[in-house]
Amino acid sequence: MEITPPWVCRRYDMARQGKRCPLHFVPNITFGHPVVESLRKQLGQDPFFDMHMMVSRPEQWVKPMAVAGAKQYTFHLEATENPGALIKDIRENRMKVGLAIKPGTTVEYLAPWANQIDMALVMTVEPGFGGQTFMEDMMPKVHWLRTQFPTLDIEVDGGVGPDTVHKCAEAGANMIVSGSAHYEDCDQLVKECLLRSCSEAIP
Numbered sequence: 001m002e003i004t005p006p007w008v009c010r011r012y013d014m015a016r017q018g019k020r021c022p023l024h025f026v027p028n029i030t031f032g033h034p035v036v037e038s039l040r041k042q043l044g045q046d047p048f049f050d051m052h053m054m055v056s057r058p059e060q061w062v063k064p065m066a067v068a069g070a071k072q073y074t075f076h077l078e079a080t081e082n083p084g085a086l087i088k089d090i091r092e093n094r095m096k097v098g099l100a101i102k103p104g105t106t107v108e109y110l111a112p113w114a115n116q117i118d119m120a121l122v123m124t125v126e127p128g129f130g131g132q133t134f135m136e137d138m139m140p141k142v143h144w145l146r147t148q149f150p151t152l153d154i155e156v157d158g159g160v161g162p163d164t165v166h167k168c169a170e171a172g173a174n175m176i177v178s179g180s181a182h183y184e185d186c187d188q189l190v191k192e193c194l195l196r197s198c199s200e201a202i203p
């Protein structure tokens with residue numbers, strides 16, 4: 001199982017401000033493609049940058065993110081009216097495709113796209129802020145996806161830590177994002193606990 005801290009290279013909350021776009025997908029802003037470009041220059045070609053685009057109109061950032069050095073572009077199903085065209089555009093820009101769903105979106109909406117994507121992301125909090133409580137009732141979505149799509153990468157994001165990671169693994173997730181648990185108690189014990197929880201649950 002892969003464990004990823006979100007803030008450094010993983011997450012891109014870019015809600016546009018101003019009169020032109022009053023409706024934001026999430027209320028906060030983290031960083032955009034200039035930061036990705038900068039990180040790529042500093043860190044070289046090796047790090048895998050998956051951009052979780054919690055944005056309105058995700059179509060507009062595909063090219064800038066690709067040019068900046070992103071390797072995967074994960075967008076929200078709720079944020080676009082044409083997932084098929086967006087998937088095609090991401091591929092044409094030589095990035096992998098991640099498809100995320102918010103807690104209120106049923107997994108059946110994601111299923112038609114599952115064979116065209118590299119990763120399905122099941123949110124276990126409402127997108128927007130770290131430090132929220134893990135929504136265990138999202139686990140049936142993960143289990144259903146794992147049953148239907150055995151080889152698909154399935155990621156869980158939101159409230160994942162030592163007490164909850166095994167639930168993700170048992171449901172069938174093979175990737176997690178862990179923010180607060182990773183950063184607020186970032187000692188070796190927590191890291192080992194996370195890793196042990198995963199390795200025990202995943203053969």
Ligand SMILES: O=C(CO)[C@H](O)[C@H](O)COP(=O)(O)O
Pocket residue numbers: 006011054125126127128129130131132157158159160177178179180181
């Ligand atoms: O992106 C998120 C919400 O928008 C996630 O919750 C965040 O990336 C993970 O943080 P935490 O582990 O603290 O829930």
